[in-house]
Amino acid sequence: MAAAMLEGEEVFRKIFRLYRRSPEPAGTVHFQPGEKAVRCAQLAVGALSDQDAGRVGLQPLEQWKAYHLEGYPGFLFINNPFLPGWQPRWVRQCLKLYPCKPNVCNLDLHMSSEQTANLWSISEKQLRKKMTQKRREKTLLEKLRWVTLGFHYNWDTKKYYKEKFTPFPADLAELSRCVALACGFSNFKAEAAILNYYHMDSSLGIHKDEAELDHHSPLLSFSFGQSSIFLLGGQSREVAPTAMMMNSGDIMVMSGASRLLYHAVPRILRHPGGGILPPGLSDPICGEDPYIKGLTEPCSPQDWEVCAAYLQDSRINMTVRQVLEEGGSFPKDKSDQNDHMTTGDSYHNEEILEPELQIKRPKTSQMPQDE
Numbered sequence: 001m002a003a004a005m006l007e008g009e010e011v012f013r014k015i016f017r018l019y020r021r022s023p024e025p026a027g028t029v030h031f032q033p034g035e036k037a038v039r040c041a042q043l044a045v046g047a048l049s050d051q052d053a054g055r056v057g058l059q060p061l062e063q064w065k066a067y068h069l070e071g072y073p074g075f076l077f078i079n080n081p082f083l084p085g086w087q088p089r090w091v092r093q094c095l096k097l098y099p100c101k102p103n104v105c106n107l108d109l110h111m112s113s114e115q116t117a118n119l120w121s122i123s124e125k126q127l128r129k130k131m132t133q134k135r136r137e138k139t140l141l142e143k144l145r146w147v148t149l150g151f152h153y154n155w156d157t158k159k160y161y162k163e164k165f166t167p168f169p170a171d172l173a174e175l176s177r178c179v180a181l182a183c184g185f186s187n188f189k190a191e192a193a194i195l196n197y198y199h200m201d202s203s204l205g206i207h208k209d210e211a212e213l214d215h216h217s218p219l220l221s222f223s224f225g226q227s228s229i230f231l232l233g234g235q236s237r238e239v240a241p242t243a244m245m246m247n248s249g250d251i252m253v254m255s256g257a258s259r260l261l262y263h264a265v266p267r268i269l270r271h272p273g274g275g276i277l278p279p280g281l282s283d284p285i286c287g288e289d290p291y292i293k294g295l296t297e298p299c300s301p302q303d304w305e306v307c308a309a310y311l312q313d314s315r316i317n318m319t320v321r322q323v324l325e326e327g328g329s330f331p332k333d334k335s336d337q338n339d340h341m342t343t344g345d346s347y348h349n350e351e352i353l354e355p356e357l358q359i360k361r362p363k364t365s366q367m368p369q370d371e
């Protein structure tokens, strides 16, 4: 029975399971010069000033290393372009600020807004003890799986709604504007983001991001903390995906013909290089450039202690989206007048499931593998 189902399984799903089980099968693309199928990319030199880049913690554009991947036009990979001391600031924003109200997170489905109002202060003391205590209960911050910003993605209907909007964080909007500009998208407007929080046993199911009404604008994906394998497939689940390594600070841009491709994160891996934290995160407290005032405050040593404990076995990803075309609006739809309370998502998976169990999992309309 199981074998018959396996044979009929889509190609992407088979490869997902392969990567879910083994740490790093041969053939994973590492973005570096000389790597097969990887080509150096030219960015829009002159489009982004050093001043603007520096304000959000990005190196001058001439120093960025960007790559195309053969067979995926519109896909761009940028090797960690952050200035020293800046990845910690973005991590601190993701853990301390962005989960706060009015933003929405997975814990809101099970808890009152008072309980989820300040995940950081409820969790910080316990997290500081993490270094010394092996067995202890998970803090609320460690139970965080996703946060939505701007237009809040509805996991049930897979839509955005005009009235489900809260102001998009100005600092992240500016970081996104700068990266989009460098990649030749001069009108990008950050209107929504999904922040994904992963631990060593987490994965993100196979899906494509098509809820946005504007598919001409790119998806911008920022990763921090431990590494991951990212699978980039085709327009159907029958296309075999390419596996690539994403390390802390790396940025991915999905645009053009690659904007609507299936993708997934089957596995989180310890970052290469041995230490507890990746190099860009091991020296968090760096002096400010006296000529460029950053848009966000430096991460204090006290805050970093909490972030570092969290990141020992976690990865954070922010995927920023433009929802509406320039001057566009939401279509009129009677059903949109309902109050859309989400019942949860099935993208974020926790444990490594036995193949048999995966097949027997109930299929619901939200399960990405059913798309």
Ligand SMILES: O=C(O)CCC(=O)C(=O)O
Residues within 6 Å of the ligand: 194, 196, 204, 209, 221, 223, 230, 263, 265, 317, 319
């Ligand atoms: O975590 C990642 O790298 C991918 C996230 C993603 O695909 C999404 O949020 O839509």
Ligand SMILES: [Fe+2]
Residues within 6 Å of the ligand: 207, 208, 209, 263, 319
């Ligand atoms: Fe996605």
